[in-house]
Amino acid sequence: MKSIAALQAAVTAAAPFDGEPSAAELDAIEVESPLILAEVALLDAQIMTIDRAPSELDARRIRRARRRVLAARRDLTNRTSVATVSGGAA
Numbered sequence: 001m002k003s004i005a006a007l008q009a010a011v012t013a014a015a016p017f018d019g020e021p022s023a024a025e026l027d028a029i030e031v032e033s034p035l036i037l038a039e040v041a042l043l044d045a046q047i048m049t050i051d052r053a054p055s056e057l058d059a060r061r062i063r064r065a066r067r068r069v070l071a072a073r074r075d076l077t078n079r080t081s082v083a084t085v086s087g088g089a090a
Contacts, residue, residue: 034076035069035072042069046062049062
């Protein structure tokens with residue numbers, strides 16, 4: 001049976017991690033930020049109705065937030081597919 005300590009060197013010796021995101025990771029976050037913000041808005045709208053019955057205004061707020069999430073997902077998917085298609089053609 002192998003000791004965990006014997007395997008630790010092989011696992012931790014991979015790449016040094018400095019704790020900061022790379023430029024590519026920051027770019028990916030920036031591209032996905034509209035979707036993230038839309039999902040947070042939807043979550044906020046849903047949280048407001050947890051402890052009570054949703055009013056008509058709450059229902060509209062949730063419906064609008066869902067539409068924003070879908071639109072942000074669509075835009076992100078289209079942007080990704082356009083980048084893939086143009087990247088593959090070059």
